[in-house]
Amino acid sequence: MSKSEALKKTERDGTALTFAENKAFFISGFAIFCLWLVFSWQGLRTVVEIWYGNEIFNHGFFIVPGAFYLIYLKRHELLAQPIYTTPLAFIVIVPAVLLYVVGVAGDIQLFMHAATFTLLPALIWLMIGTKAAKNILFPLVFMLFSVPVGEQLIPYLQEIAADGSVALLQLTGVPLYRSGLYIEIPQGRFLVAEACSGVSFFIASFVIGSLYAYLNLVSTKRRVAFVAISLIFPVLANIVRVYGIILIAYWTDMEHAAGADHLIYGWFFFAFVILCLLGIGELMRETVQSERRDYSVPKKPSISFTIFTVLFALFIVSTAWAMNITSANNATKLPSKPLLNDLMGENCSATSWQPIIVNADVEETIYLSDTNCGVKVYAAWFSEQDNELVSDLHRIFDPERYSLAETQQLVINDTAFTVYNVVSVSGEKLSIVRWYNVDDKLFTSSVKTKVHQLKNVLLGNASGGRMYVLAAEGHDLSATNSDLSTALSQLVD
Template identity: 45%
Template sequence: MSDANVNYSPIRHSQSGVIALLLILVIWVLIFWQGLVTALDIWLISDTFNHCLFVLPASAYFIYQKREQLALSAIKPNYWVLILCIASSGLYAVGLSGGVQLFMHIATFTFLPFSVWFLLGNEQAKKILFPLFFILFCIPIGEELIPTLQEVTADLSVMMLQWVNVPIYRSGLYIEIPEGRFLVAEACSGISFFIASIVIGCLYAYMNMQSTVRRTAFVLISILFPIIANAIRVFGIILTGHLTNMEHAVGADHLIYGWVFFSFVIICLIALGELIREKSSELIPEASFSPVHVTSKSDYVKACGAITVLMIMVFGWYQVIQGQLSSGTSPHKLNKLLIPNSVVATNWQPEFVDYFDKKQTSFDYKAKQIDLYAVWYPKGHGELVSYANRMYLEDSWTLESSYSANSPDGETLEVSQIVNSRSVRLLGYWYMVDGKVSSNKNVAKLYEIYQIMLGQHTGSGLVMLSMESEYSTLEQDKRLFNEMLVEKFLLINQVFPD
């Protein structure tokens, strides 16, 4: 055998390739440190996202298993992917500006797979496509779906109860039967089941299936199956309460039933996977990748230099944003209300955190008590539009319907009709961001971010007005409430600092 034949295939993983990969990992940790820390806090605190702690180690393990299909000595950097890296960095800047942790987390856990793709090139990145994709499960996202899942669960469970002729009356998320009343609360949305099922479904499809069609079908099943299963669980709880005169399936019982049912759902999901997956005789072993060239050290330096320069520029941008958020004079508090008011006990109570100032009071309007609640978040003091802030406690109230009303300056104001077991309330609200009024929280948040990035943001506030009503006089009260909004709108807005 000649020397040429002996030296034909280069070594699989060169020292330069390993160093380049480690450099990208270190840069990622340093630049996106704030996104990593805030994500870790959520992983540790929320039971829904405890699984995220294992995602990065699992991805690293799957990539290690693919080491025979990779060659760090023969990378072909794809510089076009830097565009995606820049997009992730921009999204992180937006999240940093507006305090939107969701944007920060999406950017953090998309930048890492993009940067690995950039370094390895298309051919090798394709071989570890799932481990790179799996990193996205680090993003603590999904709780935004809770209201939708609550509605779907309530719809499906009511339909099932009607099938077995159980007398029911539904008001929003409350389901009432002759024996008692049930609330499809956040814990009943099945969000934990839903997210865990998708993660397990993706893992099972990757580890046990090769066909793209089979994998896609099983992932779709893992998305739909927990939604239907959770509706069956709620149906079973209500039916049990009906048949046992509320002796069972109430209190802690339904939580215990929930965990037992969840275990059963996962077993059924895996059993479906066993039916769908290929038989062992149908599996095709993966061929190892044989590198046919060696990447020069100058190519490694060029690739690492490009992403390092990009990250230095991004880091400087982030520092400017942080300076903009922390700079400024001492903020003003809310102004005194210019309408006669008094503090009166009310059964409606919003929940806001980290605000700089708030005013809570009541006033009379044509013999009706109007409850007012205003919060103020000046620049650098907390986050107004946040999932942690609630206009009403969802353990006490549920949204039944909503409609729009017009303000004197032509703005559309949102009015929600919320209910509980004892009463119904009208709740009107609007956001005030740097003098601009909006009743849409997403529009308000985007405008706030826009103002911050222009260096023109001063503060954001929210006004909520609520009035108790009864179904017998609801239409009349709606007209009165709309009239009050038009009459008091400009006067109430004077509570915000100039």
């Protein structure tokens, strides 16, 4: 039976998925969707703020609508399958719900966002059954691209771009000096900043490459190969972009490839990269003869009210638990004792270094005594009410003014501290250390700090904590680390 014949027969028999014939199915689906909206509201609100506020993730607005359009394109194959509710979806739903509650408890947005956009396809799976879900597997998985993740790759992509562009410049005989992420040529100095990391290229290419492979390639090997190319190609292209900008500046004595020219060149290059990627896809595209498929007449959906009852109970209990956690986490806005207790400050001239800390409740800054104004300490208190002690938004140095040269390890009182050696445009060198204090316990790992805070919240305790950032000035890194070790010993004790 052809597609048109099946559809005509469906219309005659009245067995299509019409509202009049399947009120219970549609009402149940709408109720589940509303329940998802209510349960995931905090995650949805914060993810929309990120989509709107961060240009790297602007594509997030189009992912879910695009996924539903892909499902619409598969509607005939989908309706040809038996539609029934399945309890197998709880294998994904229950962990996703728990992950969301943990995200709310620890104010971990990544957990909330991942759980939100894992729940949506899992609920669709629950509604339509396993056989039908297999027909739209890619659109369901595609929804996960809504999760705003990938900024953590920026430092690594910066290093790759700097390493690759320096290698190409040396290969073409351009004289240069590199210090961290700064690349100096006779005509001027360049910083491979976060905007030059190519993370936007990388994420956009991954999304477009995955979508293109699904729509235009049939062989699994070719699909995997093209997705791999979509990950590697933008990284290599970004190296060429950074190299091209510096090379143009070298040839034109900084007349071009700076300022507005820099941005225009970047966007045109991005468009060129996407066109090249699609061109590679066309070369890999397979010629597939259209097949005549038989479309069986869709049967009336089968729904289980027992499954819906369990689902509603799970959401209600989890929502109540999350609300209880939120109301219980009411730590005092002020720390119980001074942040820099028993530390003697000195009247020193201000330095250019200052960490970028977002929305702290209390902040203090002093210079340690007996260091000749060489060691500066910043301390901040976070109550975890509309702020976060551990957050990717916090920066221990301004990336527009300083560049990371290397990291080292210092062990003090059996505790390992990571020392970030940074250098400024003017050549100023700093060694910076960060650590946390929660419940009078010292943590140097942001992950362990977050886990401890999460445990406090789940137990109904306050989760507020302190952040300390210590910076030692000096051009001699060995001497700086010695001063830093002494200062840390005083603070840790």
